[in-house]
Amino acid sequence: MASMSALWNLAFRPFFLLASGAAAIFVCLWLAVWSGAMPAPRYFTTPVLWHAHEMLFAFASVVVVGFLMTASQNWTGKRGVHGWRLQVLVALWLAARIMPWLVSPPSLLYAVLDLSFLLLAVAFLAPYLLQASQRRNMGLLGVLAVLASANALVHWEAAGLGLGMAARGQALAIGTIAVVISVIGGRIIPVFTRNAEKTARVRSWRPLDLSAVTLTVAYALTDTLVPGSTIFGFIALLAALAHAARLLLWDPWATRHQPILWIMLTGYFWLIAGLFLRGFGVWLSIPASLGIHAITVGAIGVLIYGIMPRVSLGHTGRPIKPQRALVAGFALINGAAIVRVAIAGFATNHYADAVIVSGILWTIAFGIFCVLFAPILTAPRLDGRPG
Numbered sequence: 420m421a422s423m424s425a426l427w428n429l430a431f432r433p434f435f436l437l438a439s440g441a442a443a444i445f446v447c448l449w450l451a452v453w454s455g456a457m458p459a460p461r462y463f464t465t466p467v468l469w470h471a472h473e474m475l476f477a478f479a480s481v482v483v484v485g486f487l488m489t490a491s492q493n494w495t496g497k498r499g500v501h502g503w504r505l506q507v508l509v510a511l512w513l514a515a516r517i518m519p520w521l522v523s524p525p526s527l528l529y530a531v532l533d534l535s536f537l538l539l540a541v542a543f544l545a546p547y548l549l550q551a552s553q554r555r556n557m558g559l560l561g562v563l564a565v566l567a568s569a570n571a572l573v574h575w576e577a578a579g580l581g582l583g584m585a586a587r588g589q590a591l592a593i594g595t596i597a598v599v600i601s602v603i604g605g606r607i608i609p610v611f612t613r614n615a616e617k618t619a620r621v622r623s624w625r626p627l628d629l630s631a632v633t634l635t636v637a638y639a640l641t642d643t644l645v646p647g648s649t650i651f652g653f654i655a656l657l658a659a660l661a662h663a664a665r666l667l668l669w670d671p672w673a674t675r676h677q678p679i680l681w682i683m684l685t686g687y688f689w690l691i692a693g694l695f696l697r698g699f700g701v702w703l704s705i706p707a708s709l710g711i712h713a714i715t716v717g718a719i720g721v722l723i724y725g726i727m728p729r730v731s732l733g734h735t736g737r738p739i740k741p742q743r744a745l746v747a748g749f750a751l752i753n754g755a756a757i758v759r760v761a762i763a764g765f766a767t768n769h770y771a772d773a774v775i776v777s778g779i780l781w782t783i784a785f786g787i788f789c790v791l792f793a794p795i796l797t798a799p800r801l802d803g804r805p806g
Contacts, residue, residue: 425799427505429492429806431734432796434485435727437512438478439792442720442785445473450778460519462529462577468585469519474715475592476533476570477516482723483566483599484508484540487559489730491547494556498805500543508543511536525578533574537567559602565595587643593711594639596719600690601635601662604722608683609669611729615680619673631665634658638694652701655710659694666691679741682725682749689717689756696760709764716781717756724752724784731792736802748787755780 426432449470451457463469492499511532518529541563548556572588575581605628613621638658641651666687674680693713696705732739741749755777763773800806 423797426797427502428799429499429501429734430485430488430505431727431730433505433509434481434488435731436789436793436796437509438482438485438723439727439785439788441473441478441481441516443782443789445470445477446778446782446785449473450775453774461521461523462519462526464524464577464585468573468589471589472570472573472585473516475589475596476537476566476573477512479596479715479719479723480537480566480570480592481512482727483596484537484563486603486726486730487544487563488540489734491544491556492806494553495547495550497547499547504543508536508539511539530571530574530578534567534570537563537570541567559599562595562599566592569595590646591639591643593714593719594635594642597690597714598632598635598639600687600718600722601632604683604687605631605665607726608687611683612669612674612680616673616677619670621670622668624668627661627665627668631658631661634661638697642697647701647707649701652698655694655698655701659691659698662687662691662694678746678749679725679729679739683722685749685753686718686720686722686725689713689721692760693718706764709760712763713756713760716759716777717753720781721752721756724748724788727788728792731795734800734806735795735798736800736804737795742791744787745791748784751780751784751787755784 426436448457449466452459452466452470459466460469463472488500491497515529515533515536518526518532522529541560544560544563547553548560569588569592572581572584572591575588576584609621609623612619634654634657637654638651641648641654645651666684669684671681671684671688674684690713693710696710696713697707698710699705700707700710728741728745729739758773758780759777763770763777766773
């Protein structure tokens with residue numbers, strides 16, 4: 420029982436475990452629903468809407484919350500959110516995952532349970548990030564509030580109050596998480612690379628960093644408000660160019676021998692690819708789903724898969740050195756993105772097979788993470804420190 424009590428010591432523990440389990444289970448369920456082997460949840464008007472909702476608000480958002488609550492301890496020096504607060508959040512998250520199968524729209528109970536997770540996360544994080552010393556990080560509270568708003572748009576349409584709101588909510592959520600990648604990735608990837616690879620010539624240029632983040636915010640807004648427009652296309656391409664220049668300054672080739680580094684740089688590359696596909700798709704016959712999946716499966720999925728092990732190992736007092744099985748997971752998660760974007764998108768006669776193969780690769784990758792890290796996430800730190 421002592422090991423299970425450690426689960427509530429810091430947010431990355433329960434939330435990374437939930438996220439990895441959700442990633443594996445919900446993609447399996449999605450493949451079953453998509454192939455017609457089982458019925459879709461009753462709450463959402465289409466199976467695709469349910470799939471997108473769970474991957475954004477049951478998977479990606481919980482990782483963002485877990486990361487920010489864990490990082491806030493480092494930023495402030497105060498004990499991070501722990502104990503009963505984490506238990507309440509986990510209970511809300513679990514209840515919200517079951518509800519779509521039990522209720523039909525509209526359901527105020529489901530909407531309240533689902534939205535409460537992010538809103539309570541904002542409330543629990545506010546005492547940390549609203550300190551005067553945390554001006555640099557205050558905006559991250561706004562990120563969680565925007566994600567909650569995006570989720571509210573999905574429930575707004577489910578209640579019959581606004582046709583097309585769910586699609587806007589999904590676009591806003593994807594764009595907001597891309598902004599998180601721009602901000603947090605821009606902070607940690609160069610630092611990790613400098614510290615771990617002494618031969619790397621990592622450079623940063625503040626005007627470029629600000630441009631990349633600003634253009635990604637503009638991408639999120641235009642994709643929500645005027646998707647497919649000329650202005651959206653130009654902004655997506657400019658954002659892609661800014662992120663590509665940024666990535667080149669980080670000397671990615673120097674990390675090729677260190678999987679724990681190249682997995683994050685690969686995830687950042689997928690953001691660039693997704694932005695290019697979305698931008699060129701305004702003028703060329705490129706389905707929007709290709710760019711969307713490059714960002715979701717590629718950038719979001721790969722970066723999460725790269726960051727969760729690093730945070731989990733570091734914050735449990737273990738060496739930040741990936742096991743061979745985890746490196747195999749790095750390859751599998753990238754393989755899932757390649758198959759979903761390249762094969763499903765450009766070899767359309769193999770579309771159905773590609774979707775299934777991509778889902779299987781994704782599921783195996785996150786299954787590996789669960790098997791390797793469940794014992795770590797539920798055990799006390801090796802050095803006896805809190806967290």
